[in-house]
Amino acid sequence: MSTIAVDAMGGDSAPEEVVKGAILAKNQGVDVILSGDENLISTYLGSEQIPIVNYPQVISMDDDPAKAIRTNKNSSILGALNLLKEKKADAVFSAGSTGASLIGAISVLGKIKGVTRPTIATVLPAQDREVILVDSGANLEVKPKILYQFAVMGSKLSELLFEIDNPRIGLVNNGEESSKGRELEKSTYKLLNSSELNFIGNVEGKDFANSKVDVFVTDGFTGNVVLKTMEGVARLQMNMISDSLKENLLKPLLTPVKNAMSPVRDALNPNSTNGSYLLGVNGLVIIGHGSSNAEAIKNALLFTKRAIDKKFINKFSKVSNEL
Secondary structure: OOEEEEEOOOOOOOOHHHHHHHHHHHOOOOEEEEEEOHHHHHHHHOOOOOOEEEOOEOOOOOOOHHHHHHHOOOEHHHHHHHHHHOOOOOEEEEOOOHHHHHHHHHHHHOEOOOOOOOEEEEEEOOOOOOEEEEOOOOOOOOOHHHHHHHHHHHHHHHHHHHOOOOOEEEEEOOOOOOOOOOHHHHHHHHHHHOOOOEEEEEEOHHHHHOOOOOEEEOOHHHHHHHHHHHHHHHHHHHHHHHHHHHHHOOHHHHHHHHHHHHHHHHHHOHHHOOOEEEEOEOOOEEEOOOOOOHHHHHHHHHHHHHHHHOOHHHHHHHHHHHO
8 A cells, every 4th residue: 555654844734634534544545654743643643543653853944954954853744754765665755845845855855866856747728638847836946947847857847747748838928039038948948849859838817728738947936926926816707707607597597507517616626636746756745835734734645646556756757768
């Protein structure tokens, strides 16, 4: 059985919501180990039998990630990563500090050969099929060579997840013309255009809705802004639609119409998946939203289990041949 090491102290509502989510996931067949403050975790477990490894230190969202990883050797995220390194777990999930997860993973697991900087890849809904955004928050400042590596890793991820041959790559920019953008985008455009990747060219924010490409490539600062904007707009639209239905539909029609819209609501709800891939490290590490509630944690652990079952990391590690 595949096992997920969970950073129980990571997230805005940890450990309570993380533990509750782990219990929900366990009830759906997910094998979990909780890493964190044993005394605190036990109060929320009740009679549930889930193993705990005692790593009581917490790295908060406000802590400097590099310093925190260096000085907090008993932090919950390092405990989870050590379980993966020691092959006591098959994957790690954390809704805690992204920076701490990134630096901790590099420190404990190491980088895949050829990777300069690991990156975060998020799967997003689109009109025709899901697409990938990379980087969605790991690297705020990058150079063209780094963006090229992100494109390679995003292309490999798209191949594995969606079984797409030669995925289409787009560089996020403020216009389609090759002359657009900062020096970073202009130089990256030339690099991608001369590569063997299926580079379509520059893409704009509106193209996330129409599946113009399979992989959207950008720096972590821009990518995180795009991701949070899309999530916010999706919530706004669904709330506005819900309010409009309540005001304009006869009550007997309200429930069937809402039920008919549930697939759309679920697709646009970030909590329904709540998992992004940390690509470029020697192990399967999944990042969740800091605001995750129990339901979101459960869904993230189910998401992680599917990646384990697909033997994702074994297949993805071959990306080193293309860097």
